[in-house]
Amino acid sequence: MFGSSWPHKSVTNRARQRIVRHRTFREFILAAVACVLLLGAYHPRVTIAQRPDLEVAFAEKADKLLKQVRRALIADREAVARGKFDRQKSKGEQISRMAAVDTADGAARISVTVALQNSEARELQAAGFATQAQIGNLVTLEVDADRLTALAALPSVSKIFAAGIRHPLNDRARESIGIDSNSQRVVTQTGRGVVVGIIDTGIDFRHLDFTVPGSSGHQTRIKALLDMTVYSGQSSDPNWNYSLPGQSAPIGRLYSQAEINSALQIAKPAD
DSSP states (O other), X not given: OHHHHHHHHHHHHHHHHHXXXXXXXXXXXXXXXXXXXXXXXXXXXXXXXXXXXXXXXXXXXXXXXXXXXXXXXXXXXXXXXXXXXXXGGOHHHHHTTTBOEEOTXXXXXXXXXXXXXXXXXHHHHHTTOOEEEXXXXXXXXXXXXXXXXXXXXXXXXEEEEEOBOXXXXXXXXXXXXXXXXXXXXXOOOOOXXXXXXXXXXXXXXXXGGGBOTTTTTOSBOOSEEEEOOOOSSSSSOTTOOEEOTTOOSEEXXXXXXXXXXXXXXXXXXXX
């Protein structure tokens, strides 16, 4: 009886194996289809920096300094993400000496000037950009660094300029006008003996810069001083003594160098 039962058991086992294989294959197919459906429905979050269309607009419309500012801020952000940010080596800190960048509250904001296609700024405001001042088609505003590309993508925006910070550097000014070259003087003129005429609303002739060095403020460097102030409340002052060449009407009181020196010998009256 046991001998006749073996073939039946063998057939049953093979059938069960086929069923298991078919069930496993079917489950695999269903799992693969589910994965495809899930992947098709998934859309990764895209940041502004990853939008090629916005990047193209920024590259076309941003000036050189603004591009440097953005690269510096991105470099700092990447350093922070890697845990290697060093404020002393911060590119953002370095570029802030050249451009108006505010990172006080942790969110970098940049002062920019936007050149519009026309004088209409409504598209800027509708996009959430708060304008500060406007002259013609030029608009100033502060913009978050992450929104620079969105600003550039607006059709009404023609050009974006970073607000640069200028530092007075007299050594470069002297080179630019040809006085010095590589710190070596290239002109023979020194300015000695040149008389400079200054038209201003007033002058403190007692200031040491206008007196001869070593004179303790008692000898003036001013050749003459023409005071055109009306003290009497009339159209002309009776103390006026100077008229233009060929004219008879006085236009002011002329003080000579000797008169100024005499005034310097007297202590300055109390205010």
